[in-house]
Amino acid sequence: MDVTAPAHRLSAAVSAASRLLPARARLWLRADSGGLTVAGSDADLAVRLRCPATSHTDGSVAVPAAPLAETLKMLDTELVRLVVEGSRLALRLDNARFALPLLAAEAEGPAGELARVSEVDGSAFASALRIVAGTAAKDDPLPLFTGVRLQADGDRLTLTASDRYRMAVARLSLRASGSLDVLVPAVLLTEAARQARGVVGLHLGPGRFGLSWEGGLVGTAVLDAGFLSEDSIPSGAVDTTVSLDADALAAAVRRVGVYAEDRRVLTLEVGDAHVRLASARQDTGEAEETLKADVLGGRTSPSFQARYLLDALQAFAGERVVLSIQPGMRACLLRAVEPGEVTLTYYLMPMLPR
Structure with a gap:
C-alpha cells in the first residue's frame, strides 16, 4: 500500500474511529481508487469512515489505532504519505518519518449485514x-x-x-x-x-x-x-404552569445555586406573576432571586438539584420555556413555548427540600 492523504482529514477519521472503538483496538487502512477507508471492529461494533486520498498502490493493512491517532494529531503538515515498508507502515513527511508495526489481519465486523x-x-x-x-x-x-x-x-x-x-x-x-x-x-x-x-x-x-x-x-x-x-412517568396531574425566558432562569440558577448545600438543592417558589429561586448554605450564606413569569394555577414550591435544572434549561437556550409542575414528588415537565424542528419534552424529578 502506498497512499497520500490530507493530514487533517486523515487525522479526523482515525481519531473518530479510535474514540468509538475500545482501547488497544486495531484499525484497517484500505487504499483504492476511491480514496482511503479507515475501519475497525470488535464483537459489538463496526465502524468505516472514508477519507479523500490519492492511491499510488492499492492495498490494505492493519495497525494499532492509538499511536496512529496520536501521531497524526501532532503533525503540522498538509499531506502525509503512508507506505508499507516490510513489516511496518511508514508515515512519511518531508522532514520526518514514523513507522508503525503491521498487525495480523482479522475480518472486519458485521456492519454490512445492516x-x-x-x-x-x-x-x-x-x-x-x-x-x-x-x-x-x-x-x-x-x-x-x-x-x-x-x-x-x-x-x-x-x-x-x-x-x-x-x-x-x-x-x-x-x-x-x-x-x-x-x-x-x-x-x-x-x-x-x-x-x-x-x-x-x-x-x-x-x-x-x-x-x-x-x-x-x-x-x-x-x-x-x-x-x-x-x-x-405520570404526567396528568399538572396543576401549575410557569412560562419564562429559559436563559434568564438558567442564569439565576447559576447564581443562586452557589449558595446551595452539598446536594446543591434550590427551591423554586411560584407566585402570582413571578418565580423566586432560593437556597442557603450554612458556611457561605443564602441567596434568592426573583424573575417575572406568566403563571397559571396555584402557588407551589418544588425543589430541584441545581445542576439537573440547569442541564434541562440549557436544552431550551434562546427560547421561552414552560414548566408544567405536578404536586408532590411527581416529575416537572419542561417544553418550549414554540417548538422548532426538534420537539423536546424534558422530565425532571423534584428533590426533598432540606
Missing part, C-alpha cells in the same frame, strides 16, 4: 442527540440507563434517555417512513452523530443498529429497549 430502514436530517438528529444523550447515565449497572431508545413509526423518530432522575424525549421528522425500536449506547451514538453530515441513514440487522452518512458507517449491537419509556 439494512437501511429510513433516514433523517443529520443536523436535526445531532441536535436532538446532544440533549437526549446528556440525560443517560455515564456508568450504571443497568445498561438500559446508559442508552438512547430510538423509536420510529411512520414519519416520526422519537429519542428517549433517562438516568432515573430525569428523562429527555425528543421527536423529529423522518425523511422516509420506517419502523424501528432499539436501545443504543448513548456514548457511541453521540460520537457517531458528531461525525455524520447531510442525510443520515438508519439501519437494522439481527440484534444490531447502524448509522450511515456520506463517507461513514457505524454498526453496533443493541440493548434491551422495552422498559425505557415516557409512558412510565
Whole structure:
C-alpha cells in the first residue's frame, strides 16, 4: 500500500474511529481508487469512515489505532504519505518519518449485514442527540440507563434517555417512513452523530443498529429497549404552569445555586406573576432571586438539584420555556413555548427540600 492523504482529514477519521472503538483496538487502512477507508471492529461494533486520498498502490493493512491517532494529531503538515515498508507502515513527511508495526489481519465486523430502514436530517438528529444523550447515565449497572431508545413509526423518530432522575424525549421528522425500536449506547451514538453530515441513514440487522452518512458507517449491537419509556412517568396531574425566558432562569440558577448545600438543592417558589429561586448554605450564606413569569394555577414550591435544572434549561437556550409542575414528588415537565424542528419534552424529578 502506498497512499497520500490530507493530514487533517486523515487525522479526523482515525481519531473518530479510535474514540468509538475500545482501547488497544486495531484499525484497517484500505487504499483504492476511491480514496482511503479507515475501519475497525470488535464483537459489538463496526465502524468505516472514508477519507479523500490519492492511491499510488492499492492495498490494505492493519495497525494499532492509538499511536496512529496520536501521531497524526501532532503533525503540522498538509499531506502525509503512508507506505508499507516490510513489516511496518511508514508515515512519511518531508522532514520526518514514523513507522508503525503491521498487525495480523482479522475480518472486519458485521456492519454490512445492516439494512437501511429510513433516514433523517443529520443536523436535526445531532441536535436532538446532544440533549437526549446528556440525560443517560455515564456508568450504571443497568445498561438500559446508559442508552438512547430510538423509536420510529411512520414519519416520526422519537429519542428517549433517562438516568432515573430525569428523562429527555425528543421527536423529529423522518425523511422516509420506517419502523424501528432499539436501545443504543448513548456514548457511541453521540460520537457517531458528531461525525455524520447531510442525510443520515438508519439501519437494522439481527440484534444490531447502524448509522450511515456520506463517507461513514457505524454498526453496533443493541440493548434491551422495552422498559425505557415516557409512558412510565405520570404526567396528568399538572396543576401549575410557569412560562419564562429559559436563559434568564438558567442564569439565576447559576447564581443562586452557589449558595446551595452539598446536594446543591434550590427551591423554586411560584407566585402570582413571578418565580423566586432560593437556597442557603450554612458556611457561605443564602441567596434568592426573583424573575417575572406568566403563571397559571396555584402557588407551589418544588425543589430541584441545581445542576439537573440547569442541564434541562440549557436544552431550551434562546427560547421561552414552560414548566408544567405536578404536586408532590411527581416529575416537572419542561417544553418550549414554540417548538422548532426538534420537539423536546424534558422530565425532571423534584428533590426533598432540606
